[in-house]
Amino acid sequence: MTYVIGGNCIDVTDRACMGVCPVDCIYMGRRKCYINPNECIECGACEPECPVDAIFLDRAGESDPAKAIHVEDTERFFAEPLPGRGEPLGDPGGATAIGELGVDTPFVAEHSAR
Ligand code: F3S
Ligand code: F3S
DSSP states (O other), X not given: OOEEEOGGGTTTOOOHHHHHOTTOOEEEOSSOEEEOTTTOOOOOSSGGGOTTOOEEEGGGGGSOHHHHHHHHHXXXXXXXXXXXXXXXXXXXXXXXXXXXXXXXXXXXXXSOOO
């Protein structure tokens, strides 16, 4: 179980969530942020901070296909090489040291602008 950031974050990236995460596991792509599912301790602190209600528990995807897409896409963000990179990001152990990735999954990159 983990918390997941959904499509409402795309092109908003408010980042209030990043400031409250005790384990620094929210990573900034380019148009969206992604919670590392292996590093999240499910404290839930980020969920009420998001002004656009982008954050949800992964099990919400079981009854909502639009959320399920982001559960799967988030897994790909960490487990598969991002565009232009040779290796997967994996579990870096902290987003601050990594900085902004500046790249998204193909799914988010191709998402139409609002
Ligand atoms: Fe995105 Fe909301 Fe965080 S817009 S960056 S999930 S506070
Ligand atoms: Fe961090 Fe939110 Fe998980 S604050 S530990 S990403 S529930």
